[in-house]
Amino acid sequence: MSWLVAAVVGLLVVGGCGVVGGKDDDPALVAAPLPSASEPENIVDPVIESEEPEPEPTTASPSPSRSSAKPKATPTEDPNNFQLPECAHREGKEVSKAKAKAALKSAAARKYWPTSAPGLKVPSRLVLTTAWHESGWTSNIVNCDGGRGLMQVMPDTEAFINQRFEQSYTSTDYRQNAVLGANYLAWLTKAFGDQYFKGSYDLSAGKCKTNKSMCLLNMVISGYNAGRAAVDESHASGRLPNPEYVGVVRSLMKSCYCDRY
Numbered sequence: 001m002s003w004l005v006a007a008v009v010g011l012l013v014v015g016g017c018g019v020v021g022g023k024d025d026d027p028a029l030v031a032a033p034l035p036s037a038s039e040p041e042n043i044v045d046p047v048i049e050s051e052e053p054e055p056e057p058t059t060a061s062p063s064p065s066r067s068s069a070k071p072k073a074t075p076t077e078d079p080n081n082f083q084l085p086e087c088a089h090r091e092g093k094e095v096s097k098a099k100a101k102a103a104l105k106s107a108a109a110r111k112y113w114p115t116s117a118p119g120l121k122v123p124s125r126l127v128l129t130t131a132w133h134e135s136g137w138t139s140n141i142v143n144c145d146g147g148r149g150l151m152q153v154m155p156d157t158e159a160f161i162n163q164r165f166e167q168s169y170t171s172t173d174y175r176q177n178a179v180l181g182a183n184y185l186a187w188l189t190k191a192f193g194d195q196y197f198k199g200s201y202d203l204s205a206g207k208c209k210t211n212k213s214m215c216l217l218n219m220v221i222s223g224y225n226a227g228r229a230a231v232d233e234s235h236a237s238g239r240l241p242n243p244e245y246v247g248v249v250r251s252l253m254k255s256c257y258c259d260r261y
Helices: 002-012 097-108 124-135 155-164 174-196 216-226 228-235 243-254
Strands: none
Touching: 097 124, 097 174, 124 174, 124 216, 124 243, 155 174, 174 216, 174 228, 216 228, 216 243
């Protein structure tokens, strides 16, 4: 069935230099301290968190950027392989896929809401496949819109986190980039879970009838690409703002070329 997955993903992936909501996204990420370069990557440090989640911002805000991945024509190759757009470039040395995977799994293992939502976890599979769709696990990509690294984190998102949580994260570090993306997924999970699912943070695919359903998993994936505001606005209609993007990530969660690494 690999040819069928390749064909489906090839139709769904958005080409060109896209922007994940750009300036219309939400800046509410919860950041967790990272280990230094000399510390093991699997150490989970204490999390800095506000006493209670703050009221949702009413102004536009940043988020990671949309993948500009283009599938290769050869069906035997990775159907979701990230292709560097002409306006994008690389900065610094690219880390191996093995190191990228380790960083993403470490970021997924962190607890971002230990006080107000201690049971909230971001599935490793969700982090891994979102990053694969965004960048093909390419750590040194700087995209056309400024999205950077594994999770294609936008500059204004990085600035917001550092200011709000008194941190010094840099998206140029692949490990910190992974944490920024996982934090955003965690925040979306709590935001949508509280607002629409009575405090449930269950990201099980079994809760979704289809890839277009307004289930929590689909909404979180959609929000990562389009921003929370776009998902909120479309909730009343029961239609996700970007079902194609959601479909690709959901497909990758089932079967991903990244599993070869």
